[in-house]
Amino acid sequence: MRKPFAESALEAISGRNRNSGAMAQFALPITEVLVVADCWQTEPDAEAVIQRAVAAAAEMVDADIGEAELAVMLTDDAGIRTLNSNWRGIDKPTNVLSFPALQPTGPGGPDDAPRMLGDIAIAYETTRKEADDEQKPFDHHLSHLAVHGFLHLIGYDHEKDGDAEAMETLEQEILAQLGIPDPYPDRDPDADRERMD
Numbered sequence: 001m002r003k004p005f006a007e008s009a010l011e012a013i014s015g016r017n018r019n020s021g022a023m024a025q026f027a028l029p030i031t032e033v034l035v036v037a038d039c040w041q042t043e044p045d046a047e048a049v050i051q052r053a054v055a056a057a058a059e060m061v062d063a064d065i066g067e068a069e070l071a072v073m074l075t076d077d078a079g080i081r082t083l084n085s086n087w088r089g090i091d092k093p094t095n096v097l098s099f100p101a102l103q104p105t106g107p108g109g110p111d112d113a114p115r116m117l118g119d120i121a122i123a124y125e126t127t128r129k130e131a132d133d134e135q136k137p138f139d140h141h142l143s144h145l146a147v148h149g150f151l152h153l154i155g156y157d158h159e160k161d162g163d164a165e166a167m168e169t170l171e172q173e174i175l176a177q178l179g180i181p182d183p184y185p186d187r188d189p190d191a192d193r194e195r196m197d
Contacts, residue, residue: 029068037076039124053146063154070117080123095126096145098152120149
């Protein structure tokens with residue numbers, strides 16, 4: 001099986017290797033959640049929240065993601081700062097980072113190997129601070145970050161205002177399906193966007 005390009009960075013921080021083993025066929029992507037920072041122990045439902053958010057996003061997007069795999073690493077600010085510095089040249093922590101997997105372009109890979117969508121990393125302290133500052137339930141904000149990261153893995157971005165608006169609209173629709181209020185209720189549509197990473 002071919003590793004996503006960021007997997008070595010995730011392994012370096014987590015100290016773990018992923019072993020997918022034999023996979024059954026699923027309409028939704030297979031989401032593996034790796035808890036690599038003790039601070040996440042205060043959020044015992046984090047894995048279930050992420051699984052639910054990714055499943056909801058996968059059901060609503062028009063993308064070929066069945067039988068695909070992704071990993072979500074729950075880390076701390078120090079871990080995500082290392083990733084942010086190594087991969088983006090930004091030496092500070094952030095809330096979420098996504099690392100889309102490079103897809104094979106030619107023959108040669110095993111036909112039964114799952115296709116890798118990529119990896120997502122979410123930092124506890126930044127996520128907690130943002131949820132508290134915005135007076136949102138932690139699980140709502142965590143769901144939003146998981147959806148945001150997943151959309152990056154399948155090709156959405158927010159570098160241009162039009163792309164950001166499309167991505168944010170889709171995030172709002174997915175979160176509404178989960179019973180989560182609009183994460184951007186006070187946003188002025190004409191204002192410059194402060195973007196997630």
